[in-house]
Amino acid sequence: MFLHGTSKINSKGHLEIGGCDVTDLAKQFGTPLYIVDEELVRQRAREFMTAFRATGLRHQVAYASKAFCVMAMCRVAEEEGMSLDVVSDGELYTALQAGFPAERIHFHGNNKTPEEINMALDVNIGCFVVDNFIELQLLNALAADKGKTVNVLLRITPGVEAHTHDYISTGQQDSKFGFDLSNGTAFKAVEAAIAQPNLKLLGVHSHIGSQIFEVEGFRMAFEKVSAFAVEIRDKLNYTFTVLNLGGGFGIRYVEGDTPLPVATYVQAIADAVLTTCKGADFPLPEIWIEPGRSIVGDAGTTLYTVGTSKEIPGVRKYIAVDGGMTDNPRPALYESKYEAILANRANDATEEVVSVAGKCCESGDMLIWDLNLPAVQSGDLLAVFCTGAYNYAMASNYNRIRRPAVVFVKDGKADLVVARESYKDIVGNDLIPERLRKQAVSK
Numbered sequence: 001m002f003l004h005g006t007s008k009i010n011s012k013g014h015l016e017i018g019g020c021d022v023t024d025l026a027k028q029f030g031t032p033l034y035i036v037d038e039e040l041v042r043q044r045a046r047e048f049m050t051a052f053r054a055t056g057l058r059h060q061v062a063y064a065s066k067a068f069c070v071m072a073m074c075r076v077a078e079e080e081g082m083s084l085d086v087v088s089d090g091e092l093y094t095a096l097q098a099g100f101p102a103e104r105i106h107f108h109g110n111n112k113t114p115e116e117i118n119m120a121l122d123v124n125i126g127c128f129v130v131d132n133f134i135e136l137q138l139l140n141a142l143a144a145d146k147g148k149t150v151n152v153l154l155r156i157t158p159g160v161e162a163h164t165h166d167y168i169s170t171g172q173q174d175s176k177f178g179f180d181l182s183n184g185t186a187f188k189a190v191e192a193a194i195a196q197p198n199l200k201l202l203g204v205h206s207h208i209g210s211q212i213f214e215v216e217g218f219r220m221a222f223e224k225v226s227a228f229a230v231e232i233r234d235k236l237n238y239t240f241t242v243l244n245l246g247g248g249f250g251i252r253y254v255e256g257d258t259p260l261p262v263a264t265y266v267q268a269i270a271d272a273v274l275t276t277c278k279g280a281d282f283p284l285p286e287i288w289i290e291p292g293r294s295i296v297g298d299a300g301t302t303l304y305t306v307g308t309s310k311e312i313p314g315v316r317k318y319i320a321v322d323g324g325m326t327d328n329p330r331p332a333l334y335e336s337k338y339e340a341i342l343a344n345r346a347n348d349a350t351e352e353v354v355s356v357a358g359k360c361c362e363s364g365d366m367l368i369w370d371l372n373l374p375a376v377q378s379g380d381l382l383a384v385f386c387t388g389a390y391n392y393a394m395a396s397n398y399n400r401i402r403r404p405a406v407v408f409v410k411d412g413k414a415d416l417v418v419a420r421e422s423y424k425d426i427v428g429n430d431l432i433p434e435r436l437r438k439q440a441v442s443k
């Protein structure tokens with residue numbers, strides 16, 4: 001059994017995270033429950049910050065809040081000295097409500113609306129990562145209306161395919177994101193950006209994908225990006241001061257996943273920066289990165305209560321938990337794999353192989369196939385590990401299932417940071433038009 005961060009099995013044979021016995025957490029907060037090991041989040045953030053400091057490069061580590069965006073997490077990101085990457089008005093609003101400094105926020109997205117751009121302009125966010133020509137014009141016009149000049153990076157697709165699931169790989173040429181480097185579009189975008197009076201072009205951004213286990217993709221992306229920076233300097237006499245290499249640093253979900261230590265990724269990036277810039281006599285740029293999953297992924301655990309089971313002799317045994325694809329859509333979307341244990345009987349010997357189903361009315365609502373567990377009983381607690389990234393963030397109300405609560409645990413204390421949705425929340429935005437109300441009454 002692989003335990004992350006502060007997780008351990010206590011003397012009662014129960015899973016404990018952040019000094020809290022999860023069986024107590026289940027009693028106090030109910031299940032399903034997202035449990036976040038705050039210390040591990042902070043540790044991951046510090047690994048990036050420390051590794052960058054050691055390189056001597058000017059840098060920003062921007063937490064990609066899409067991975068898990070709640071106000072408490074924004075507070076932790078700020079306290080750890082990170083910047084913040086947001087991709088929507090909702091994420092921006094969350095960050096601002098949490099008091100995150102606007103000047104450390106970077107705004108991403110391939111279809112930012114005028115309302116979103118205005119909202120970000122009004123609070124003077126640090127940087128827009130511009131994705132396309134329409135946005136370039138729109139941003140300049142809206143900034144001009146407000147008499148402002150804004151920092152921008154241009155998102156380019158460097159033509160590097162990271163080895164990961166197709167749906168989460170973004171740096172290849174055939175992608176909805178960014179300006180294509182290889183066909184000259186990125187060059188035209190730089191010319192267009194420089195010509196806009198209300199935009200200050202800092203440099204370019206590239207993101208090659210997610211859950212990446214090797215440094216080669218980052219190195220290749222940097223080589224392409226830096227060669228582009230040199231080309232721009234030589235042809236347009238314009239020098240980029242920022243290069244952003246995005247996120248995508250992999251984590252260990254299951255046995256066989258082999259992430260590199262954070263310092264290895266960072267050192268490889270720094271080596272590429274130093275060598276290339278020296279070779280091209282290019283002034284050292286500020287390096288930005290945007291880790292999401294690698295900050296919060298392994299710090300999250302989802303706790304479920306087992307309910308029913310179904311055995312099909314000679315085929316398999318299903319056990320069903322009180323959540324599923326509504327709180328973790330990743331297995332259904334990407335065939336993602338997870339490890340799990342019985343949190344209330346963690347020392348019991350494994351006795352059976354079960355497949356873990358959710359409670360949605362959907363055959364594809366499976367969390368884990370073929371998991372070794374002790375003989376499972378109704379009422380057991382199942383802890384699924386590594387659910388900190390893209391779980392709460394991608395949760396839905398399908399089947400009108402209420403989104404679970406989130407607790408931060410640390411030093412034996414559990415703090416509720418997101419309350420479980422209520423029935424009221426479920427119908428909170430519903431309205432019954434007068435004519436239907438009458439019908440309902442007359443039935």
Ligand SMILES: Cc1ncc(COP(=O)(O)O)c(C=O)c1O
Nearest residue numbers: 064207210247248290291292293
């Ligand atoms: C532009 C950008 N930056 C950062 C991230 C964060 O990626 P990850 O969570 O894999 O670090 C993503 C998502 O993949 C992204 O699209």
Ligand SMILES: N[C@@H](CCCC[NH3+])C(=O)O
Nearest residue numbers: 167168170210330389390
């Ligand atoms: N949502 C993806 C990662 C983000 C991909 C897009 N930037 C996942 O759960 O793995």
